[in-house]
Each structure stands twice: as structure tokens, then as C-alpha cells.
Amino acid sequence: MLKDSGSKITHNVAQNLRRVRGERKLSLDGASQLTGVSKAMLGQIERGESSPTIATLWKIATGLQCSFSSFLGNTATTHENSQESSQETSNDTSALQPQVELIADPNMQVLTLFPFDPLTSFEVFELVLSHHHEQHSTAHQAGVTERIHVISGVLSVMQNGQWETLKAGEQCVLAADKAHAYRDDAGETRFMAIIHYPQ
Amino acid sequence: MLKDSGSKITHNVAQNLRRVRGERKLSLDGASQLTGVSKAMLGQIERGESSPTIATLWKIATGLQCSFSSFLGNTATTHENSQESSQETSNDTSALQPQVELIADPNMQVLTLFPFDPLTSFEVFELVLSHHHEQHSTAHQAGVTERIHVISGVLSVMQNGQWETLKAGEQCVLAADKAHAYRDDAGETRFMAIIHYPQ
DNA sequence: TAGCTTTGTGCGTTATAACGCACAACATTT
DNA sequence: AAATGTTGTGCGTTATAACGCACAAAGCTA
Known part of the structure; x- marks a missing residue:
């Protein structure tokens, strides 16, 4: 049974953590040693099965020497592997008018x-x-x-x-x-x- | 028995949440209704007795219409802004008004x-x-x-x-x-x- | 092959985040 | 004063975050 993994922010954190760890070529064990967070927890976070508390995400950020907010953004900007399909650019409807x-x-x-x-x-x-x-x-x-x-x-x-x-x-x-x-x-x-x- | 309240980031979140809620003149009940987070939890977070999950902090941020990262910073940087009175800054005369x-x-x-x-x-x-x-x-x-x-x-x-x-x-x-x-x-x-x- | 790491994931337990409810303190009203 | 409403906090329960450990798959060495 999945938990609240559907949360958008949780998914972002998952992808960002996996990306950062991949860039540094760190194993879950290595990341666990650097951050002080158990590797089981890190794995669950990466899989989107757990929504970490801000305290543990802080330990992860400081341990990996990156800013807290770097885990919050959408990965679509840095990498192009998202399947969210929320790329909407409808150009009609009664909104935008050129000057x-x-x-x-x-x-x-x-x-x-x-x-x-x-x-x-x-x-x-x-x-x-x-x-x-x-x-x-x-x-x-x-x-x-x-x-x-x-x-x-x-x-x-x-x-x-x-x-x-x-x-x-x-x-x-x-x-x-x-x-x-x-x-x-x-x-x-x-x-x-x-x-x-x-x- | 205290929990992990000693965490620095938890304390920052506590102060920021209390500040924002105070600025909006919201009660715990009102904030709970806006954010979908129980008022008991909001109270514990404000007292630093609980380190919220990023999912719940996200609900708080969106409900109160401010960004996630606004809760992370140190409150010492934010200066006092007394914006209580309904002073009109003398809209008569064509005096230029600073923004x-x-x-x-x-x-x-x-x-x-x-x-x-x-x-x-x-x-x-x-x-x-x-x-x-x-x-x-x-x-x-x-x-x-x-x-x-x-x-x-x-x-x-x-x-x-x-x-x-x-x-x-x-x-x-x-x-x-x-x-x-x-x-x-x-x-x-x-x-x-x-x-x-x-x- | 066997034996030894290293990787990630699954499981059981504990700590605690989050909830709903109830109560006490304070203010306002009748 | 009594009644009523509002605010914040405490308590018991549930959900789950976080831990330590164990296991399975992949990789390396001999």
C-alpha cells in the first residue's frame, strides 16, 4: 500500500535527491554516512515512498552540501526526463492580448x-x-x-x-x-x- | 519529554509560521481551515515541538499563499514592519510618494x-x-x-x-x-x- | 565455481508527525 | 454573575517517518 507518495513536492524531492546522489556517484551507504540519515530512509525518499521532515531534509542538504531549496524545484528545468505532462500552453481563451x-x-x-x-x-x-x-x-x-x-x-x-x-x-x-x-x-x-x- | 525541537531549522519554521499568522491576524482555527492542517499540529509547529513533513509544510505554504522557502530563513533578518494604521499618505496635492x-x-x-x-x-x-x-x-x-x-x-x-x-x-x-x-x-x-x- | 564486497530494497520496531476531541483561560455579551 | 464565543494547549489514537538489520541481486577477486 502506497503512502502519500502522490504529493507533488514529495516527487520533486525524490527526483532531486536521486539526481544529486547520481551526480556525486554516491551509494546509499555513502550518502547515509555523509548525512546521518539511514540509507533505508534515503532509499524510500528517492522512491517517493516517504515525505521527509524538514529536519531530515536539512540533514540531507547540509550533508550533501547543497541548499535546502535545491530539492524543491521541478527537475524539468535542469534535466529533461519528466513525465508529468503538465506542459500546457493553450494560447486561446479570453486572456492574453498583445499591446x-x-x-x-x-x-x-x-x-x-x-x-x-x-x-x-x-x-x-x-x-x-x-x-x-x-x-x-x-x-x-x-x-x-x-x-x-x-x-x-x-x-x-x-x-x-x-x-x-x-x-x-x-x-x-x-x-x-x-x-x-x-x-x-x-x-x-x-x-x-x-x-x-x-x- | 522534549522531542527534537533543538533543531535549528525547526525553530526557524516555528518563528516564521507564528510571524506570518500574526501578520494575517489568523487564529489557529483559521489557519487550519486555510491550510488543511490540524490546528493542534500548527500549534505544535509554532512552539517548535514538531518538525513538519515537507508535504505538510507545503500545504501550509500554499494555504497561506507564501512560498516554501519563506519558512526556512532566519527571522532575525526580517525587520519589524508596522503596517497597522490605515494612513493614506496624504493623497491630496500632487506630492510624489515613494513606493x-x-x-x-x-x-x-x-x-x-x-x-x-x-x-x-x-x-x-x-x-x-x-x-x-x-x-x-x-x-x-x-x-x-x-x-x-x-x-x-x-x-x-x-x-x-x-x-x-x-x-x-x-x-x-x-x-x-x-x-x-x-x-x-x-x-x-x-x-x-x-x-x-x-x- | 566459490567467496567476498557493494549495491539497493524489504521487514520489524521505535519515534514522532498528524489528527480529532476536550478542556482551560480570556474576552464579549445578556 | 451567567452565558456565549474565541483562542490556544493538552491528551489519546492513528498514520507514518526513521531507524537497524537482514536479504537478494550485481560486481569483483581469486
Whole structure:
């Protein structure tokens, strides 16, 4: 009668241990001596008949001088002998959409990441400014907010006549019902804009 | 009579589990329901009286939605993060806000780009998955949508039991009211998530 | 061939991981 | 106070991880 060997993680540990031991050309006896875990237990783990405790897997890892996590990953990445058949790459269904590109200006590229959706009331763009281009935007309708997240480069944002500088990883929120502007201050600046419309 | 509680790794797991459960404000009963592990066992593990099997630690990790390896590290490295108050970081004025970091897992970094705002009904995170970490997410309330935009790396997204692969620059929309999951397939994957709540 | 290692697996026993249940301490309510 | 609910821990039982030992198959030596 098999135990809980069906567990996915147990199977991974089994394959990894067998692989490591094979690479070092160690016998169960040798591995047992290095790790302090009985060879019977090591054999059961390799066969997937036993799910070791973290304490014993720790003894195995330190004894064999490899990291704990090296036993957890799927062996499919390192070796190509898995029969799990969980390689699914269905490309249809209502999910992935390629980005749509909108031209606007030679020094300003606009990619529509998520078009406007009345259910969410926002749209998302990714903008790339280059050559220190300064883009001015007129006031939109009241209540419209704009969230800026700088991906790379340096972006200066103007609002209420004041300029602020955002580095990569920084963001700001501005009310788009006033005049505002952006400027690339790094030669090329990439940032994301989430524009939300009220109600 | 004490068991093998002296093991260093067991003690680490104990502290990490207690910390994570405390951060989520979960009771042993609640954690037991999420993970499928009895609350008595969870209590013993937290007290260092038991060295869990990798199978059960896997159930704990997936149930609490953090990676296996997050329980192995020493808690001394994780600093105190007091994130109790619902402070809004002054969303008025166009002041730039530095990104707020939320710790969750060594293999999953979460940056809050824009915290939830009742006026817009969405929040924006930037997530970095590493080491082929697979992050599972349970079903949220009905009507919640999640927009994913891959910045770098390769992200596999599971919905309705089907996996789809997104490369850098691609995006997808998924209904978050069903169980879904993400997985890093490039060693390190950076992507943005916009979560929108209805009404 | 026989005799001696080395390899991995099977078996019986012990230690303990994991479970369900019950109880005590504390908080909240009536 | 009494009643009710929640939280964490202790206890008895079951499942199984881990051990030591023994055995069978393969390999090497003489």
C-alpha cells in the first residue's frame, strides 16, 4: 500500500535527491554516512515512498552540501526526463492580448496597455518620451485623476505651475482637470499612466 | 519529554509560521481551515515541538499563499514592519510618494504603487517573483478584476485550470473571483497588477 | 565455481508527525 | 454573575517517518 507518495513536492524531492546522489556517484551507504540519515530512509525518499521532515531534509542538504531549496524545484528545468505532462500552453481563451500601439509624436510613443473600460472607468497607457521632449496636456473634465509610475529614466511633471522630478520607481497622483505637462529628463523615459474618470 | 525541537531549522519554521499568522491576524482555527492542517499540529509547529513533513509544510505554504522557502530563513533578518494604521499618505496635492514595500515572501516582492482609493476603486501593485515561485490566489469577491502587465521576465498565469504564458510587454485581464495563480518562468519576473473592485 | 564486497530494497520496531476531541483561560455579551 | 464565543494547549489514537538489520541481486577477486 502506497503512502502519500502522490504529493507533488514529495516527487520533486525524490527526483532531486536521486539526481544529486547520481551526480556525486554516491551509494546509499555513502550518502547515509555523509548525512546521518539511514540509507533505508534515503532509499524510500528517492522512491517517493516517504515525505521527509524538514529536519531530515536539512540533514540531507547540509550533508550533501547543497541548499535546502535545491530539492524543491521541478527537475524539468535542469534535466529533461519528466513525465508529468503538465506542459500546457493553450494560447486561446479570453486572456492574453498583445499591446496596441498608438502613434502620437516622434518623441512620444504611446502604448495602450488596457483600453478604457466602462466597468472600471480607467485606461492604462505606457508612454516613452525621448530627446527631452516636453508634452503638454490641456485640462480634462473635472474629477479625472492621473496616476504616473516611472519605469525607467527621469520624468519631470508639472502641475499648478510647479515642476516635480520623478526617478525610476517613483510615482505621483495628479488631478487632470488642470493643465499639466511631462518632460523627459534622461534622454529616454518610460512611464505608465492610469487615467481614471469619475463615476 | 522534549522531542527534537533543538533543531535549528525547526525553530526557524516555528518563528516564521507564528510571524506570518500574526501578520494575517489568523487564529489557529483559521489557519487550519486555510491550510488543511490540524490546528493542534500548527500549534505544535509554532512552539517548535514538531518538525513538519515537507508535504505538510507545503500545504501550509500554499494555504497561506507564501512560498516554501519563506519558512526556512532566519527571522532575525526580517525587520519589524508596522503596517497597522490605515494612513493614506496624504493623497491630496500632487506630492510624489515613494513606493511602499510590503514583505510577504523572499521569492515574492510586492510594491504598492498606488494604494486602494475608494474614489477609483482600484489599487496597483508591482510584483517581482523569483526562483520560479508559484503564487496561488484564492477567489476574491465577485466582480473583482485583475489586470496584469508583464514588465520583464516570463509570467505564467493560471485561470480556470488553464495556464497561459505572458512575455514581457504582454498583458491579460482575469476575473479574480475564481481561483488563479501566477508563476515565474524566467528566474525573475516583474509585472504590474491592477486590481479593481466593483461599484 | 566459490567467496567476498557493494549495491539497493524489504521487514520489524521505535519515534514522532498528524489528527480529532476536550478542556482551560480570556474576552464579549445578556 | 451567567452565558456565549474565541483562542490556544493538552491528551489519546492513528498514520507514518526513521531507524537497524537482514536479504537478494550485481560486481569483483581469486
